[in-house]
Amino acid sequence: MSKLLSISLTLSILFQSIGFCPNDMVKIDEFIEHAQFHSEQYGDNMLVFIAKHYGELKATHEKEHQEEKKDHEQLPFQHQSHLSVVVDFILHTNKEEFKTLDFFECKTHNFHYQAPSSSVHSEGILQPPRHS
Template sequence: MSKLFAILLTSLILVQSLHIDYDDIVQFDELIEHAQFHKAEYGDNFFVFISKHYGELKADHNQKHQEEEQEHKQLPFQCSDHMLLITAFVMQDLFSELEVIEIMEINTANFHYHSSFSSLHKKGLLQPPKHA
């Protein structure tokens, strides 16, 4: 059971690292259907089809075939909403801005000790009787 869980978790991390969403998986049949259309209509093999829709021939194909624009929007892996985070920071010398603090040493004691422990034995309250 733990091996199955590890395999599923690893595959989930792999799929998410490739930025594949559930929508892309659902639209995969549209990709196959459109590839078959290109094979029947234009005689393209699968690699030429991928190049026309995702590679270097994409701009040329989009200009020549405007009538297929709605079908192209239904293909998977069309979104390019990857998140890019740029963190900029400036290193400054903090010690040049800090002032030197003078520590004054005071020799007088600023506390006194008061015993918080009291013994009832000294008061004679819990002493055994002295006269028998």
């Protein structure tokens, strides 16, 4: 489920970043008809047609052919806005319950000291050196 969600969000962001909307798919037939019109009327190939309507020749084509303005508005990819939607999910599985801490006193002793009782210590072998 999470893979499907992440793939769909990724595709949505990709399509929006290149300016593709679902309405553009509906207008593809107008694009093809207008491209055929340009091919018959002006002898334009597909690259020239795209340059005249979406590229560097767009401004001059719009000035010279005002009679085609209504047809140009029906072409896909004419919207100038850009919209991105980023959805962020944060899932917490932690329970937010606070428990009080119980303090207790430890009354047992965890250490034991025994006086040295080895024979080496009692015989006095471990003495500091003396001057002779």
